Amino acid sequence: MSNYMLRSKILIILLFVYIAVVTLCPGCKSRKPNFENCPSIKKQPSISPDYTNTTLPPNIAPTNFIIKETASAYFVRISSEEGEDIDIHSRSADIRIPVKPWEKLLNRNRSKSLLITIFIRNKEGKWSRLAPIENFIAPEEIDSHLVYRLMKPLYQYWDKLGIYQRDLSGYDERPIVLNTAMGKNCVNCHSFHNYNPDRMIFHMRAGAVGTSMILAYDNETYKVDTSTSFNHATSYRSWHPNGQIIAFAFNTVKQIFHAVGKNLDVYDRASDLLLYNVKTNTITTSPKISTSERMETYPEWSPDGRYLYFCSSPALDIYDTDEHPLKKMRYDLMRISYDVQTDSWGEIEPVLLASKLGLSVAHPKLSPDGKYILFCMSEYTYFPLYMPDSDLYLLDTETLEFHKPEKINSDRAESYHCWSSNGRWVVFSSKRQDGLCTHPYFSYFDSNGSFSKPFLLPQKDPEYQQSRVIVYNIPEFVKGPVTIRPQRLIKTAWSEQIVKAKLDPKVGTKQGDQTEETPYKSTLPNAGP
Structure with missing residues (x-):
């Protein structure tokens, strides 16, 4: 058997293995969660800084954050009523939001809600969806x-x-x-x-x-x-x-x-x-x-x-x-x-x-x-x-x-x-x-x-x-x-x-400007001079 045929068979076997994994657990062990079938966790994720349940200006910089939930991988979807969702996949809990898509999303959705949905993957490779974070996009801008x-x-x-x-x-x-x-x-x-x-x-x-x-x-x-x-x-x-x-x-x-x-x-x-x-x-x-x-x-x-x-x-x-x-x-x-x-x-x-x-x-x-x-x-x-x-x-x-x-x-x-x-x-x-x-x-x-x-x-x-x-x-x-x-x-x-x-000639020299210390007897605990 030639080396070419051997490599071809190996590639075919690997392809079938991949198809089987995806078929047996649709979305659960993939790089991206299956949004329809992914199980939900009722609690809202903890993030730092705390950009939750607040109101944001439509012209503010992306509110990057750290997810305070243990996981092997993270997937974040930022969405509103209009415009394209922002999807971020990361093996790190450090979430950096792209500036241009963020600008477009906030500007198109003034006076509307901004949802941040966080998915976490456990060590077995299964994804779970946490309760979404909901913020509000104000109609008025903040000074530049x-x-x-x-x-x-x-x-x-x-x-x-x-x-x-x-x-x-x-x-x-x-x-x-x-x-x-x-x-x-x-x-x-x-x-x-x-x-x-x-x-x-x-x-x-x-x-x-x-x-x-x-x-x-x-x-x-x-x-x-x-x-x-x-x-x-x-x-x-x-x-x-x-x-x-x-x-x-x-x-x-x-x-x-x-x-x-x-x-x-x-x-x-x-x-x-x-x-x-x-x-x-x-x-x-x-x-x-x-x-x-x-x-x-x-x-x-x-x-x-x-x-x-x-x-x-x-x-x-x-x-x-x-x-x-x-x-x-x-x-x-x-x-x-x-x-x-x-x-x-x-x-x-x-x-x-x-x-x-x-x-x-x-x-x-x-x-x-x-x-x-x-x-x-x-x-x-x-x-x-x-x-x-x-x-x-x-x-x-x-x-x-x-x-x-x-x-x-x-x-x-x-x-x-x-x-x-x-x-x-x-x-x-x-x-x-x-x-x-x-x-x-x-x-x-x-x-x-x-x-x-x-x-x-x-x-x-x-x-x-x-x-x-x-x-x-x-x-x-x-x-x-x-x-x-x-x-x-x-x-x-x-x-x-x-x-x-x-x-101003109408103003005389200031009198009684008390610049010298008065010798107070301090009653404050351990007060200095």
Whole structure:
């Protein structure tokens, strides 16, 4: 018998064996399950990150995930009412969804359900179908880009940190500016005018480039020294809708470290508000928002520009020096009217007297239509990032009624947040993953004033967030990419051409700025100085 005939017989035998296996167990031991005959398991599969029972934007990046079910192989079908299903076969539990088919499927099925059906194959080669995961595709898109600061969870010292932008329709993350190119200084408090990526500010602290503000405005860049005889360098900020005025806080910030329990607390020794005009380079204020009797922080303009909202607490002078006042410091939510044309201020109005409830307000953010304020509340101080009890609350600006939306809160700290430009999405920082690192979560806000279950920022590698010890700080939506090159911002940072802010002649030298430490006798357990 020739070798050719022998090979032919072997091939014929192997073919018959394959046909017999497929015939005896149709779909059960194949690479692909038989959808009609595959047995079902009633339980829903566990996946990580938890992209289940939530609402997704039609323009979000694929929500890649890890299947937390033991199997020898996995088959995933992603489907909706219209368009082609997305089928993924994998021997790994790591599921990567192709970008283009995902984009097409979500865009064709706005306001419809998105089903994720997972099949698992056991070691005997038999497939089983798990209960499908059902998500909802929102009709409204999310803003195209998210800007945030990335840094390690450090407190007083830093090495590498930067401000980054992320394309939310994919996985492209690019630096806007890196501190390693600016003498390893601190860069912080980035902000944009009306979600416009061409109008941006951020602050620089210490380092070789000095303390100043970088202003990028309609393709021009400036290095601005915002300190005057009235104020030192500015910090927390809010752009007026007209794009010409920025409200700032200027604070004297202190930290307290603990040897046991919660490791850190942050508080102000002094804090006031001012306005900076980017056109005239002038700083002005009113005694009503810069009084020595109270501390004001976290300014936030109403969408119509008629009111400035802020957080306010009594000055430290009211507290007994026999004990540290930290746990007594509680901030209320206030507002004051302002007329841009006449540069005139109204009277301060209380919006929420949280201190009477034994709580403290931080980060008030008004929805683009002005109907709601999303804010943080915790037991004390204005720095929710280090308060495990910090939760998000929603206030109706017409009735002043507020509540804690259970769906978006967790048993760990929720902190900085931002509304999307259409008012249908919020992004917020949360420590819910491990209690140490903050990560950005998104939630849909419907026309009835309800939030959907939050979902984590999608990554190409679904284990990316769990594998990095990193803090996402100050997530801000923008309507497009920041196009100004990092090299230009770095050149401006190193420039010796510094724009020095001018003080409005109507404003006198600030008195009573309490920058010296008061010798409190600490009653906090193991509190540092």
